[in-house]
Amino acid sequence: MSNFHFSSSTHFTTMIIFLTMIQLEKSIGMNKMRGEISESFQLFIISICALAVEMVLFRLFAFLVGFHFVSLIISLALLGYGASGTLYRFFPDSIKPLTPFFFIMGLIFILVGFVILPLDVYEFWTYLLYKLNLIVLIIFTFIPFFYHALYQIYLFDKYPERFPRFYSINLIGSAIGVIVGIVLLMVVNEVKSLVCVMGIGCIALLNQKKYFFPLAILTCVLLFIPLTLKISDYSPTRQLKLIPENQLLYTFRNPSQHLEVFSTPFTRAATGLSMRYREVPPSSYSLVYDHIQQQIFPNLPSQEFINHTLFSLPLRAFNPNEVLIIECNWGYEMFATHYADISTTMITSSPLFRDFLETVQPPFSFEGKVAFPRKYLSQVQSQYDMIFLQVPIGNADIFPGTFSMKENYLFTIEGIRSVFEHLNRNGKLVISFFPQTPPMVLVKLLDMMTQVWGGPEQIKNRLVIIKNLDFALLITSKFPLTPNEIHVIGEEVSIYRFDFIYYPGIAEEEAEVIFQNQKANYRAVIDYFQDPFGTLQKSHYQVGAPRDNKPYFSHFFKWEQFHDTFYNLGKRWLPFGGAGFLFVIFILLVITTLSLLFILIPGRILIRKKIQFAGRKGLELAAILTGAGYMLIEIPIIVQLEMIIGFPIYTFAVVLAVLLVFSGLGSRYVEKVQSDRLFHHLIYIHPLVLAGFFLFIHFFRNWLLGISGIFSLFATLIPFSVVAFLAGTPFPVLSRLAHRRNPEFFQVVFAWNGFMSVIASLLSHLAAIEYGIHFPYFLSIPIYGGFWITVYYLNKSSCPSSLSILPAFPEGEERK
Structure with a gap:
């Protein structure tokens, strides 16, 4: 009986222990599942924030360097992701779960870099401090991407069997992050967008209260502080604000552009003005795009003033009935066609410029349409008597080192060809531009027109080039110019005291008589017509016609300019000293060095040993x-x-x-x-x-x-x-x-x-x-x-007969 009792007690005790162990395993399993769900949610939030930050950085660097440096943004993200893979094994295990916190701290570093860190692009090559600050900013910028990737690796390492799940979560979050970044830029400015991303990132710390509340409070405070981007004191935005009479009237913005409109009563609009105009030119609006590009728009100029500009000359000479104006956002062509009472269509790719026109309401009888020029020209069948274009290069902007990453698909051979297709049989294309010294823009335009028409002989009888002191019009006729048309243009040039650079049959003594320039523009045209290929080869600049394959009209840099460009570093009062190409080389060297330090050396040398x-x-x-x-x-x-x-x-x-x-x-x-x-x-x-x-x-x-x-x-x-x-x-x-x-x-x-x-x-x-x-x-x-x-x-050469592609588990996990 006692044996039976003992046996029953032992059996009962064993059952209790067994049930307790089952319950304990269930509890552990539930806790592990909760932890996995929580960490999946953290990864999802961090993935959203990482790609949203990438969208915001796209705009912030555009303000800083003056163009959309897309490859820099991608390389910074890749630098962070690559460094995390090679440095992960050096991180203590106790720190890895805190990665979401460090990710948000990385966003704070970016904010500090763009708001506080001094970086003057006008004195970049003059002072070592600005170069060091740019390097620091680059390091700050890749920190969030580093921790984003580090957290992914941590989860892959912790839950190797859940690799597909975490991979999908990261993918979905990243795609949503692209949308979130664009939406934020639609609602608030770039700095506030970065703060909002910080706020979204704080959601990942809900289970870590001691980090969540301080960072959430900091984010709320930053939202109500008037933080602004640290830009150069010499930028147009800052310089215009220094004059008391100037007034910031409007600020327009969208995810792709930022436009400030200033009333500048003492800035007089006089582009292409005849020396016969004796009155004071009208005051103007100053339009500043992305804090760095300034454009003057005349404030209600009189008809007499407009008639004394080059822009009215082709309207009087050729009497068009239908005119198309494309991307001429300084307004002169619009006022000229308005006063001439000509049916006009105006196309701009900038919604903000259209918003400006709707706000100031100039007395035009036509409205601006927002469309990208190439798409508009491909989608409409309309024919015009005259089309106006504007070369997007300012006065005196061409010099050794002139480099541009800005694509322009209108000023390519294919783009200009599509423009000519929308001209009537005797239509005229009018391109306004600053000739520069030496006349590199002029030569590039000539080569583009020659390529469109098939050779210099085909363009000689279609071309007229007129200038005043520092501005010019290149007029190209779809049909060869008649003697009567040349005579009418000559009378207009004589009346308003403009200068001919070229017209069919011009003699050297007739060119550039009023504004003496040693006939540099005329000689450039004649030299090109005599030997187009030789002129392009001998030029110190990149003046070949751009194509859709190479849509960089504003790019004039040649490698032979390197010595001159390097010698003049810091001597030109322009962003990055006008040496944009050397700035890109500097960025490449910095990124390469950081990649060696954070990716290749740790990954290949420190852990390579003698494998x-x-x-x-x-x-x-x-x-x-x-x-x-x-x-x-x-x-x-x-x-x-x-x-x-x-x-x-x-x-x-x-x-x-x-x-x-x-x-x-x-x-x-x-x-x-x-x-x-x-x-x-x-x-x-x-x-x-x-x-x-x-x-x-x-x-x-x-x-x-x-x-x-x-x-x-x-x-x-x-x-x-x-x-x-x-x-x-x-x-x-x-x-x-x-x-x-x-x-x-x-x-x-x-x-x-x-x-x-x-x-x-x-x-x-x-x-x-x-x-x-x-x-x-x-x-x-x-x-x-x-x-x-x-x-x-x-x-x-592998032993197995097939290559089964599975998740790359850490060593030991695969065998298990």
């Missing part, structure tokens, strides 16, 4: 190829699709979102592939897809421009999504190969991939400017082909 195994060189080669290939696709496509999509920031957002989504889908797809046969086929499939997308854009460009915006967008992005899908396949393949060969070597592979991605983003942009957009894109075709060939031989 030797079969296929090591092949893995490194494959990592270099896939790192470079991705950027050689992304940067040229962003530049190319700007012509179809529109503003650079919208193009950047759309391309980035599509790449995120479909590259992620491509990565997820190859994880499920069990056979290596597909990867053998990609040796030719991937290059063919890249070539096919190029051919699609090239041959269907006019059709894409001609259809409405939303349909054009979808028609472009559907084939691009295939390119993005395949772009996401190489790295998972490479990751699995590295882990099969030697898991310790994966960080070397990651380091090479990250380093090449960072450098290639900047180099591909420079290559697009120097050699054309097609050059880096075409370079990606053999690079990806080479990658898949390398994979083929690596896989062929």
Whole structure:
């Protein structure tokens, strides 16, 4: 009986212990699940914030450097992501769960950098302090991306079996972040947008109260503090505010532009004015775009004043009935056609300029239309008697070192050809410009017109060039000019005391008589007509006609200018001393150095030790190829699709979102592939897809421009999504190969991939400017082909018969 009692007690006790253990396991499992859900939510919020910050940085750097430096933004993000992969193993485990907190601190560093850090672009080359401050700002900028990637790696390491889930969460959050960034820029300015992103990031700290409340309170305080971007004291915005009589009337903004409208009663509008005008020119509005670009708009000029400008001369000489004005936002052409009572259509790509016109309400009998010139010209069938264009280069802006990353698809051979297609049989194209000394803009315009018409002999009898002291009109007739037309123009030039630079049959003594300039402009025209190719070759500047493949009309830099540019650093009172190219080289050197310090050296040298195994060189080669290939696709496509999509920031957002989504889908797809046969086929499939997308854009460009915006967008992005899908396949393949060969070597592979991605983003942009957009894109075709060939031989020499692409688990986890 006692034995039975003892046995029953033992059995009962065992049952209690067993049930207690089950309950404990359930409790542990529930806590682990809660922790996983909480960390998934944190990753989702951080992913949103990271891409929203990237959108805001796009605009902040545009204010700072004067152009949309898209490759810099991408390289900074990649620098952070690459550094996290190589430095992750050096971080203590106790710090890794606090990554969301450090991410928000990174956003604070960015805010401090742009609001407090002094960086004067006019004295950049003069003082070492500004160069050091720019380096500090670059380091501040990549910190959030570093912690975003670090948290991803931490979760992949902690929950290796949940890799697909976290990957998808990060992908969805990143895509939403692109939208959030654009929406914030629509609602508030760039600095406040950054603060709002901080506020969104605080949501990730809801489970960490001791960090959440202080940062949430700080965010609320910053929202109500009038923070402003730290810009140069010599910028137009600051300089105009120094004059007491000037008054800031309006501020217009959207995600792609910022426009300040000043009343400047003592700034007189006198562009293209005749010396016979004896009255005081009218006062003006000063329009300042993005704090750095100033444009003068006359304030209700009289008809007499407008009649004494060059802009009225072609209207009186040719008596057009229908006029089209494209991107002439300084207003003279509008007032000229208004006073001449001519039916006018005005096109501007800037919604903010249209808002300005609607606000000040000049007495025009026509309204401005917002449209991108190339899309407008492709979508309408209207014919005009005269079309006005304005060269977007200011007075005295051309000098050794003149460099531009601003795309302009109107002032290309294809763009001007589309303009001529909308002229009537005897229509006239009128291009206004500042001639510069030496006359480089004039030579580039001549070469563009010559390329459009097929040779100098075809353009000689269609061309008239007139100037006053420092301004000129280039008039090109679709039909050869008649003697009567030349006579009428001559009378107008004589009455208003303008100068001829050129007209058919001009003698040297008739050119540039009033405003003596040693006939430099006339000689430039004659020299070009006598030997076009030789003139372009001998020029100290880049004056060849731009094409859609190389849409940089404002780019005049040649490598032979390097010595002169370097010698004059800090001697020109212009942003970055006018040496924009050297500034980009400086950025490239800084980014390369940081990539070496934070990615390549830790990843390849510090942890490389003496790892030797079969296929090591092949893995490194494959990592270099896939790192470079991705950027050689992304940067040229962003530049190319700007012509179809529109503003650079919208193009950047759309391309980035599509790449995120479909590259992620491509990565997820190859994880499920069990056979290596597909990867053998990609040796030719991937290059063919890249070539096919190029051919699609090239041959269907006019059709894409001609259809409405939303349909054009979808028609472009559907084939691009295939390119993005395949772009996401190489790295998972490479990751699995590295882990099969030697898991310790994966960080070397990651380091090479990250380093090449960072450098290639900047180099591909420079290559697009120097050699054309097609050059880096075409370079990606053999690079990806080479990658898949390398994979083929690596896989062929592997022991397993197939390459099963699975998540790259940490060492030990895969065996478990």
